[in-house]
Amino acid sequence: xxxxxxxxxxxxxxxxxxxxxxxxxxxxxxxxxxxxxxxxxxxxxxxxxxxxxxxxxxxxxxxxxxxxxxxxxxxxxxxxxxxxxxxxxxxxxxxxxxxxxxxxxxxxxxxxxxxxxxxxxxx
Amino acid sequence: xxxxxxxxxxxxxxxxxxxxxxxxxxxxxxxxxxxxxxxxxxxxxxxxxxxxxxxxxxxxxxxxxxxxxxxxxxxxxxxxxxxxxxxxxxxxxxxxxxxxxxxxxxxxxxxxxxxxxxxxxxx
Amino acid sequence: xxxxxxxxxxxxxxxxxxxxxxxxxxxxxxxxxxxxxxxxxxxxxxxxxxxxxxxxxxxxxxxxxxxxxxxxxxxxxxxxxxxxxxxxxxxxxxxxxxxxxxxxxxxxxxxxxxxxxxxxxxx
Amino acid sequence: xxxxxxxxxxxxxxxxxxxxxxxxxxxxxxxxxxxxxxxxxxxxxxxxxxxxxxxxxxxxxxxxxxxxxxxxxxxxxxxxxxxxxxxxxxxxxxxxxxxxxxxxxxxxxxxxxxxxxxxxxxx
DNA sequence: GTGGTCTAGACCACA
DNA sequence: GTGGTCTAGACCACA
Numbered sequence: 001x002x003x004x005x006x007x008x009x010x011x012x013x014x015x016x017x018x019x020x021x022x023x024x025x026x027x028x029x030x031x032x033x034x035x036x037x038x039x040x041x042x043x044x045x046x047x048x049x050x051x052x053x054x055x056x057x058x059x060x061x062x063x064x065x066x067x068x069x070x071x072x073x074x075x076x077x078x079x080x081x082x083x084x085x086x087x088x089x090x091x092x093x094x095x096x097x098x099x100x101x102x103x104x105x106x107x108x109x110x111x112x113x114x115x116x117x118x119x120x121x122x123x
Numbered sequence: 124x125x126x127x128x129x130x131x132x133x134x135x136x137x138x139x140x141x142x143x144x145x146x147x148x149x150x151x152x153x154x155x156x157x158x159x160x161x162x163x164x165x166x167x168x169x170x171x172x173x174x175x176x177x178x179x180x181x182x183x184x185x186x187x188x189x190x191x192x193x194x195x196x197x198x199x200x201x202x203x204x205x206x207x208x209x210x211x212x213x214x215x216x217x218x219x220x221x222x223x224x225x226x227x228x229x230x231x232x233x234x235x236x237x238x239x240x241x242x243x244x245x246x
Numbered sequence: 247x248x249x250x251x252x253x254x255x256x257x258x259x260x261x262x263x264x265x266x267x268x269x270x271x272x273x274x275x276x277x278x279x280x281x282x283x284x285x286x287x288x289x290x291x292x293x294x295x296x297x298x299x300x301x302x303x304x305x306x307x308x309x310x311x312x313x314x315x316x317x318x319x320x321x322x323x324x325x326x327x328x329x330x331x332x333x334x335x336x337x338x339x340x341x342x343x344x345x346x347x348x349x350x351x352x353x354x355x356x357x358x359x360x361x362x363x364x365x366x367x368x369x
Numbered sequence: 370x371x372x373x374x375x376x377x378x379x380x381x382x383x384x385x386x387x388x389x390x391x392x393x394x395x396x397x398x399x400x401x402x403x404x405x406x407x408x409x410x411x412x413x414x415x416x417x418x419x420x421x422x423x424x425x426x427x428x429x430x431x432x433x434x435x436x437x438x439x440x441x442x443x444x445x446x447x448x449x450x451x452x453x454x455x456x457x458x459x460x461x462x463x464x465x466x467x468x469x470x471x472x473x474x475x476x477x478x479x480x481x482x483x484x485x486x487x488x489x490x491x492x
Numbered sequence: 493g494t495g496g497t498c499t500a501g502a503c504c505a506c507a
Numbered sequence: 508g509t510g511g512t513c514t515a516g517a518c519c520a521c522a
């Protein structure tokens with residue numbers, strides 16, 4: 001999953017969400033070490049301050065912990081991760097249904113569009 | 124459909140999309156009068172310049188035509204409107220599937236989530 | 247010669263020039279009757295006030311005269327017409343050479359471009 | 370080449386064309402730094418917003434690329450620049466021939482006028 | 493009254 | 508410092 005940041009929108013919320021998704025997908029070993037800000041900033045192609053800001057938000061969400069001696073680690077609170085996953089999913093679904101509903105599609109049409117799309121492409 | 128503009132994001136793209144959806148849903152009679160810039164700006168609670176920027180984009184898309192000193196009208200090109208509707212729908216679906224896929228859900232789970240959501244709520 | 251007015255520029259100077267060219271080309275019999283403002287406005291697709299404004303300028307240039315009893319007539323001063331023709335031509339040439347020169351073309355290239363263009367098309 | 374903006378006409382299209390010509394003439398090193406909006410606005414004696422409008426159009430044409438927080442650069446796409454040069458030249462020639470033709474000059478006369486003019490002045 | 497242009501100036505994210 | 512967005516408000520041509 002590339003970073004694909006939209007330069008026209010604030011970067012740090014995009015980064016925050018990007019990393020949250022990575023954690024939720026289990027790309028980082030829970031309770032273990034996390035890349036450095038420097039590495040992450042470089043990977044995302046943003047300034048370290050921007051990455052810092054995103055990580056701060058992730059700490060506030062409890063997904064990432066800073067430990068003086070160990071450094072930054074991913075939370076090992078699996079319940080929190082699961083909850084985050086569900087709430088992100090809900091947000092995506094809600095936003096999507098709202099937007100596509102605004103176009104005037106009925107429920108059945110929406111399901112059909114999705115099914116069609118899922119068959120077309122490999123994601 | 125209220126304007127529901129997110130103050131933290133650029134306003135004109137939100138307005139542009141909002142109006143595009145209204146046109147696509149058929150809320151304006153094709154080929155007929157369109158609210159004035161001043162009226163729309165007031166309705167959306169933004170400055171006239173901001174509304175004008177959004178309308179400029181809609182004009183570039185061909186959805187709206189400007190007749191200096193008379194006012195604007197919605198295009199009567201139904202094919203263009205249908206096309207716009209499809210491309211918006213595609214964008215929403217693609218973005219949604221990408222985002223929700225990033226969380227690690229399988230195709231079946233996605234369909235189930237949507238179905239569940241559609242039953243829960245009346246939209 | 248259609249009117250081809252550019253809606254993004256002030257109309258009356260365009261109209262003024264358009265009519266001046268018609269006079270210079272000899273489309274109106276010198277010293278004789280001239281279409282009414284109403285007719286001209288309709289032909290050009292503009293408001294009568296706008297046409298009025300353009301005609302006022304043509305009167306100032308001396309190309310058109312208003313006579314209480316006869317109405318508006320084209321001047322019969324052929325020297326003035328010839329002079330207008332030359333000055334318009336000079337303006338067009340000067341503007342053109344300036345603009346095309348700004349692109350970085352040499353004199354020879356300019357001549358070649360024109361010759362090529364003149365052979366291509368029938369004007 | 371001074372800016373020579375005509376205060377009676379919309380400024381931003383004039384600015385757009387002015388800068389396009391500069392790029393086409395090779396006054397900016399391709400792929401390299403471009404003056405800042407603020408600097409250009411100051412140089413042209415217009416407001417920053419007006420300059421920004423012109424630059425937006427140049428970006429749409431692909432002549433200029435924007436790198437948020439870094440600044441702008443001129444495209445390094447030489448084919449695009451050459452194409453732009455040709456299309457500008459064509460527009461100038463077409464407009465000129467149309468206008469001068471409207472005065473009633475024959476092809477030969479037009480060529481003669483140009484040649485005479487080119488000999489008179491050093492441009 | 494309609495749309496278009498322009499200015500001055502504030503505020504923001506990012507590097 | 509860089510570009511982007513937004514507002515308030517003035518002024519203009521045209522109908």
